[in-house]
Amino acid sequence: DTEVTQTPKHLVMGMTNKKSLKCEQHMGHRAMYWYKQKAKKPPELMFVYSYEKLSINESVPSRFSPECPNSSLLNLHLHALQPEDSALYLCASSLVQGATNEKLFFGSGTQLSVL
Amino acid sequence: QQQVKQSPQSLIVQKGGISIINCAYENTAFDYFPWYQQFPGKGPALLIAIRPDVSEKKEGRFTISFNKSAKQFSLHIMDSQPGDSATYFCAAPGFGNEKLTFGTGTRLTIIP
Numbered sequence: 423d424t425e426v427t428q429t430p431k432h433l434v435m436g437m438t439n440k441k442s443l444k445c446e447q448h449m450g451h452r453a454m455y456w457y458k459q460k461a462k463k464p465p466e467l468m469f470v471y472s473y474e475k476l477s478i479n480e481s482v483p484s485r486f487s488p489e490c491p492n493s494s495l496l497n498l499h500l501h502a503l504q505p506e507d508s509a510l511y512l513c514a515s516s517l518v519q520g521a522t523n524e525k526l527f528f529g530s531g532t533q534l535s536v537l
Numbered sequence: 538q539q540q541v542k543q544s545p546q547s548l549i550v551q552k553g554g555i556s557i558i559n560c561a562y563e564n565t566a567f568d569y570f571p572w573y574q575q576f577p578g579k580g581p582a583l584l585i586a587i588r589p590d591v592s593e594k595k596e597g598r599f600t601i602s603f604n605k606s607a608k609q610f611s612l613h614i615m616d617s618q619p620g621d622s623a624t625y626f627c628a629a630p631g632f633g634n635e636k637l638t639f640g641t642g643t644r645l646t647i648i649p
Contacts, residue, residue, distance in 0.1 A: 426580070464626050464639035465581065478636065512580050525571075526637070528580030
């Protein structure tokens with residue numbers, strides 16, 4: 423199994439809603455990532471978890487709250503989002519954290535629309 | 538912070554032709570330069586990567602050429618096919634090795 427599974431595929435939420443994005447992998451990877459991708463733009467790193475501990479937070483607003491319950495699961499909790507947060511949210515994993523030799527496996531993403 | 542400049546922004550190539558995408562990076566203490574391919578509605582997927590102990594790496598129709606002194610690397614797609622139509626992102630490591638910085642992306646369209 424070389425897949426990263428993300429749910430839901432699409433999400434529409436109001437600015438006062440609370441929702442969560444979920445990501446799962448069963449490749450034994452110990453690094454998991456959240457990226458944000460706007461249309462026609464590259465993925466932008468938001469968070470990195472390494473061995474279930476938050477390793478990198480790219481100064482993301484607190485209305486985005488990541489959680490890594492175990493080595494296979496990654497969540498992104500959303501609260502009080504703004505319309506400009508509408509984007510494709512991508513989860514990725516790699517065997518371990520490191521930019522020099524680690525292949526990133528991406529999920530298909532959650533397309534989020536904030537009304 | 539690492540910056541990666543990618544060109545062209547979009548590219549149209551006839552079927553059977555050669556597609557060439559270029560990237561330039563600033564500085565890195567680490568040598569690992571991947572290319573990711575993204576189809577609409579999908580996440581990026583690793584296409585090919587190079588470690589510049591070599592100046593060129595070839596996998597099937599895809600070749601990376603690397604020029605360390607110029608801090609540039611490029612992707613060549615030989616015999617381009619309509620199925621190659623996608624967005625391509627180069628990437629380079631930052632100074633701290635902990636993350637990749639993606640280029641701005643090239644939207645490639647292969648026409649019959």
